[in-house]
Amino acid sequence: MGAVPPVTRTFDSVLEAVDDAEEMVRRYAEDAGFSEPDQYFIGLAFREIFINAMKHGNGFDANKKVVVHLACDGGRIDIEVIDEGRGFGRTRVPRRTWGGGPVAAW
Numbered sequence: 001m002g003a004v005p006p007v008t009r010t011f012d013s014v015l016e017a018v019d020d021a022e023e024m025v026r027r028y029a030e031d032a033g034f035s036e037p038d039q040y041f042i043g044l045a046f047r048e049i050f051i052n053a054m055k056h057g058n059g060f061d062a063n064k065k066v067v068v069h070l071a072c073d074g075g076r077i078d079i080e081v082i083d084e085g086r087g088f089g090r091t092r093v094p095r096r097t098w099g100g101g102p103v104a105a106w
Contacts, residue, residue, distance in 0.1 A: 013058040034077070
């Protein structure tokens with residue numbers, strides 16, 4: 001898997017942004033050398049996270065933004081999704097890594 005430069009992009013909290021954001025993540029995973037099945041599941045997981053940020057974080061307020069930051073290093077892709085919601089204490093949520101694979105969740 002190759003190193004790919006980090007990417008940051010800001011999206012409006014509108015449903016029309018979901019497909020564009022998912023496509024960006026899938027292309028990034030492809031450029032990083034992930035297999036087609038991995039690209040699909042990375043995109044699927046991201047889609048759910050992105051929609052949750054728009055729905056629960058921003059309340060589908062089109063004036064609020066969702067920022068997506070992508071980074072890849074050593075066979076792992078990091079995806080950070082930031083909304084403009086009130087948030088919650090990340091320290092209260094256990095960190096989980098599934099099977100040592102490329103996906104980790106907070």
